Amino acid sequence: MTDLSRADLHVSVSDPVATSMNFLNEVAGRYPDAISLAAGRPYDGFYSVTDIARYQQSYVDHLRAGGLDEAAVRRLLLQYGRTNGQLGALIARMLEVDEGIVVPPAAVMVTSGCQEAMVVVLRSLCAGPDDVVLVADPCYVGLTGAARILGVEVVPVPEGPGGLDPRTVADVAQRVRASGKRPRALYLVPNFSNPSGVSLPVPTRRLLLDTAAEQDLLLLEDDPYGLFGLDDEPRPTLKSLDTDGRVLYLGSFAKSVFPGARVGFLVADQAVVDEQGRRTLLAEEMSAVKSMLTVNTSPIAQAVIGGVLVESGGSLRAANRDKIAFYRTNLRTLLAALEEHFPGAGRGVRWNVPSGGFFAVVDVPFRADEKLLELSAEQFGVLWTPMSFFYADGGHHALRLSCSYLEAAEIAEGVRRLSRLVAEHA
Amino acid sequence: MTDLSRADLHVSVSDPVATSMNFLNEVAGRYPDAISLAAGRPYDGFYSVTDIARYQQSYVDHLRAGGLDEAAVRRLLLQYGRTNGQLGALIARMLEVDEGIVVPPAAVMVTSGCQEAMVVVLRSLCAGPDDVVLVADPCYVGLTGAARILGVEVVPVPEGPGGLDPRTVADVAQRVRASGKRPRALYLVPNFSNPSGVSLPVPTRRLLLDTAAEQDLLLLEDDPYGLFGLDDEPRPTLKSLDTDGRVLYLGSFAKSVFPGARVGFLVADQAVVDEQGRRTLLAEEMSAVKSMLTVNTSPIAQAVIGGVLVESGGSLRAANRDKIAFYRTNLRTLLAALEEHFPGAGRGVRWNVPSGGFFAVVDVPFRADEKLLELSAEQFGVLWTPMSFFYADGGHHALRLSCSYLEAAEIAEGVRRLSRLVAEHA
Numbered sequence: 001m002t003d004l005s006r007a008d009l010h011v012s013v014s015d016p017v018a019t020s021m022n023f024l025n026e027v028a029g030r031y032p033d034a035i036s037l038a039a040g041r042p043y044d045g046f047y048s049v050t051d052i053a054r055y056q057q058s059y060v061d062h063l064r065a066g067g068l069d070e071a072a073v074r075r076l077l078l079q080y081g082r083t084n085g086q087l088g089a090l091i092a093r094m095l096e097v098d099e100g101i102v103v104p105p106a107a108v109m110v111t112s113g114c115q116e117a118m119v120v121v122l123r124s125l126c127a128g129p130d131d132v133v134l135v136a137d138p139c140y141v142g143l144t145g146a147a148r149i150l151g152v153e154v155v156p157v158p159e160g161p162g163g164l165d166p167r168t169v170a171d172v173a174q175r176v177r178a179s180g181k182r183p184r185a186l187y188l189v190p191n192f193s194n195p196s197g198v199s200l201p202v203p204t205r206r207l208l209l210d211t212a213a214e215q216d217l218l219l220l221e222d223d224p225y226g227l228f229g230l231d232d233e234p235r236p237t238l239k240s241l242d243t244d245g246r247v248l249y250l251g252s253f254a255k256s257v258f259p260g261a262r263v264g265f266l267v268a269d270q271a272v273v274d275e276q277g278r279r280t281l282l283a284e285e286m287s288a289v290k291s292m293l294t295v296n297t298s299p300i301a302q303a304v305i306g307g308v309l310v311e312s313g314g315s316l317r318a319a320n321r322d323k324i325a326f327y328r329t330n331l332r333t334l335l336a337a338l339e340e341h342f343p344g345a346g347r348g349v350r351w352n353v354p355s356g357g358f359f360a361v362v363d364v365p366f367r368a369d370e371k372l373l374e375l376s377a378e379q380f381g382v383l384w385t386p387m388s389f390f391y392a393d394g395g396h397h398a399l400r401l402s403c404s405y406l407e408a409a410e411i412a413e414g415v416r417r418l419s420r421l422v423a424e425h426a
Numbered sequence: 427m428t429d430l431s432r433a434d435l436h437v438s439v440s441d442p443v444a445t446s447m448n449f450l451n452e453v454a455g456r457y458p459d460a461i462s463l464a465a466g467r468p469y470d471g472f473y474s475v476t477d478i479a480r481y482q483q484s485y486v487d488h489l490r491a492g493g494l495d496e497a498a499v500r501r502l503l504l505q506y507g508r509t510n511g512q513l514g515a516l517i518a519r520m521l522e523v524d525e526g527i528v529v530p531p532a533a534v535m536v537t538s539g540c541q542e543a544m545v546v547v548l549r550s551l552c553a554g555p556d557d558v559v560l561v562a563d564p565c566y567v568g569l570t571g572a573a574r575i576l577g578v579e580v581v582p583v584p585e586g587p588g589g590l591d592p593r594t595v596a597d598v599a600q601r602v603r604a605s606g607k608r609p610r611a612l613y614l615v616p617n618f619s620n621p622s623g624v625s626l627p628v629p630t631r632r633l634l635l636d637t638a639a640e641q642d643l644l645l646l647e648d649d650p651y652g653l654f655g656l657d658d659e660p661r662p663t664l665k666s667l668d669t670d671g672r673v674l675y676l677g678s679f680a681k682s683v684f685p686g687a688r689v690g691f692l693v694a695d696q697a698v699v700d701e702q703g704r705r706t707l708l709a710e711e712m713s714a715v716k717s718m719l720t721v722n723t724s725p726i727a728q729a730v731i732g733g734v735l736v737e738s739g740g741s742l743r744a745a746n747r748d749k750i751a752f753y754r755t756n757l758r759t760l761l762a763a764l765e766e767h768f769p770g771a772g773r774g775v776r777w778n779v780p781s782g783g784f785f786a787v788v789d790v791p792f793r794a795d796e797k798l799l800e801l802s803a804e805q806f807g808v809l810w811t812p813m814s815f816f817y818a819d820g821g822h823h824a825l826r827l828s829c830s831y832l833e834a835a836e837i838a839e840g841v842r843r844l845s846r847l848v849a850e851h852a
Binding site: 001002003004005006007008009010011012013014015018019021041044047048049052053056057060070073074075077078079080081112113115116119123124125126127128142145146148149150151213218244245246254258259260261262263270271272273274275279282285286287288289291292293294295296297298299300301304 | 427428429430431432433434435436437438439440441444445447467470473474475478479482483486496499500501503504505506507538539541542545549550551552553554568571572574575576577644670671672680684685686687688689696697698699700701705708711712713714715717718719720721722723724725726727730
């Protein structure tokens with residue numbers, strides 16, 4: 001039999017993040033009674049299996065109400081379909097209602113989860129080895145993983161407690177350019193970032209848009225958590241503030257609906273100009289890339305999300321009222337438990353206080369590595385994520401706590417268990 | 427507003443195949459009354475929209491019968507899931523029943539259509555710029571498009587009327603190796619290939635396996651049409667004949683079920699050995715790549731295919747009896763119509779006689795290019811695909827006819843219209 005050598009496979013097969021995540025899942029599997037403050041997945045009690053068929057039916061009814069006959073509906077759901085998907089109009093309406101983002105439906109590409117949107121965007125924009133992407137550091141691992149698959153170089157930009165500093169972005173962009181490369185885009189999660197929980201203040205958003213224009217950077221705005229603020233204060237997306245066509249917006253339904261649909265999207269309303277001066281929309285140009293990744297996103301999955309959008313009257317924010325309340329309770333519980341168990345930031349433990357989202361970061365006075373994680377699961381019954389998983393290099397004394405998958409009582413108990421780990425190690 | 431230059435985007439955005447296919451779709455849109463012998467999509471009268479919910483329910487019932495409780499079923503369908511999918515056991519059973527391929531479920535990766543399987547396989551196997559993939563020439567455009575996205579070099583191997591000649595494969599592999607590169611794998615469609623309709627005789631399959639061993643090549647066997655032979659003669663897959671672990675098998679449900687599921691799969695049961703001598707299955711190693719493309723294939727879509735496999739008792743061949751009969755009628759109609767309208771291969775028109783599948787190739791004594799295609803649609807009301815779309819360089823006097831999407835009477839009428847085009851141009 002032919003054996004293959006691991007060293008002979010592409011570097012992305014041995015992706016350190018995949019290895020880390022596998023380790024985490026494996027530890028979670030070995031200690032099933034451990035409370036997981038590691039899992040960043042959404043709570044799964046909001047839906048039941050019967051909702052799938054109902055949403056699909058709502059979407060089919062919507063298509064029929066739009067005048068499609070039986071054969072046309074069948075073709076839309078069962079055949080090969082338009083590469084960029086069939087939810088462009090519904091998503092464009094939702095973006096206008098919920099976010100004040102006004103784009104034509106043709107600027108929307110429906111993708112097989114937001115992960116595919118990242119691959120499409122990176123592949124389309126980075127034309128050669130000199131095109132690099134700046135990323136907030138720490139960074140969501142899906143972006144760096146997508147870049148690794150494509151061989152796109154990633155340059156970290158350190159994130160501070162107030163998010164990215166536009167001056168630091170400019171400095172890094174200039175340094176990249178001075179090295180002979182092209183800083184093509186900057187990836188960031190402006191609202192309640194994964195992993196850091198940090199948000200970009202609104203004035204900083206405007207400054208960052210100015211910096212993008214000055215440095216000729218595109219901004220890749222990833223916004224999976226934007227609905228889930230602790231308060232109702234408006235947090236305008238970069239895309240809604242963008243008057244210069246600098247922002248590509250990446251969207252997910254994994255948290256606002258459920259992950260099993262695997263439906264995400266991207267918005268790219270920039271004009272692309274060819275040698276003859278013909279103008280097309282960037283999202284339409286990118287369809288050539290999408291078609292060679294997955295042909296088109298499953299219309300059966302699109303129908304589920306379509307049904308949700310139809311039933312909610314176009315506002316995902318309205319449809320998410322219960323979830324927003326749930327995640328607020330969870331984050332408040334997490335922060336209160338940290339206050340309770342580490343009063344006055346005792347024992348050298350400090351954490352940030354995110355204004356929403358699923359995550360907070362705790363700094364600890366010891367090395368928070370895989371070895372400690374395993375010990376934490378075994379002896380203290382609590383799981384968390386080493387922040388070093390998310391850094392190019394760093395985060396060795398910090399851990400990410402997630403509060404999305406659990407109910408409040410479990411979160412409180414998880415933090416109590418964490419405090420016992422800390423007591424033993426600080 | 428920021429305009430982007432097309433020349434500044436990645437080459438895969440301007441993929442010539444995507445451009446060609448767009449042209450074809452655009453022409454089809456402008457001449458809606460033209461009969462399309464170009465569309466290679468399956469006929470879409472086999473299913474109705476209500477089948478979706480029924481199949482999903484059958485799969486859910488199957489999960490419950492297996493002992494899963496409500497929360498576990500909900501989690502499987504609505505949450506993030508296992509990267510390689512949840513249909514491994516059902517697909518492994520189907521492969522054993524239908525194809526005599528015996529592999530463990532863990533060697534199966536469920537993908538977002540077979541297109542993603544191609545991306546995963548090419549990315550995983552091609553470690554660097556010196557790893558090249560040989561392809562049958564003419565070649566399915568999805569494979570060359572996937573390679574272009576990843577920057578993987580493709581080397582064509584000319585296909586003859588009897589398919590690939592293993593000696594030619596060996597010659598090309600040696601030439602590649604002599605140039606300092608590594609011929610990593612050979613991609614082919616052994617049964618009723620797209621675009622050529624050609625099949626590899628069984629003795630040649632054995633010789634090709636020997637060649638693969640001699641040349642240290644992996645074989646990427648793509649088999650979307652295998653069920654649709656004109657007769658019941660067994661056509662063993664390369665994978666079922668493979669005793670040396672040379673074959674990775676790529677599967678699709680787009681033709682045997684329907685394209686809208688966007689569910690495909692790959693089989694990779696080779697062992698991967700790391701520096702410490704640990705052995706894992708190649709499909710499991712590849713999950714790191716899949717996770718960075720689409721995380722996992724929509725379980726809602728997987729449930730549809732799962733339901734089909736459950737309802738069919740594990741045999742897709744049995745479940746496809748009606749489709750097999752339909753496509754046989756169609757291909758026979760196509761071949762008979764060619765006989766009727768071009769008797770004795772009149773007017774310099776020749777065609778091959780495939781033993782199954784969706785396609786045949788017609789050689790014509792004039793240039794069959796995009797200009798002629800447009801004229802054919804406008805003046806003669808018939809569409810076909812220039813074979814040059816599928817060649818690295820060539821095929822300028824040949825066209826591909828598809829007989830999968832139409833009913834028999836339309837096929838006959840399409841060929842009659844084609845004969846009028848030929849009469850005017852030959």
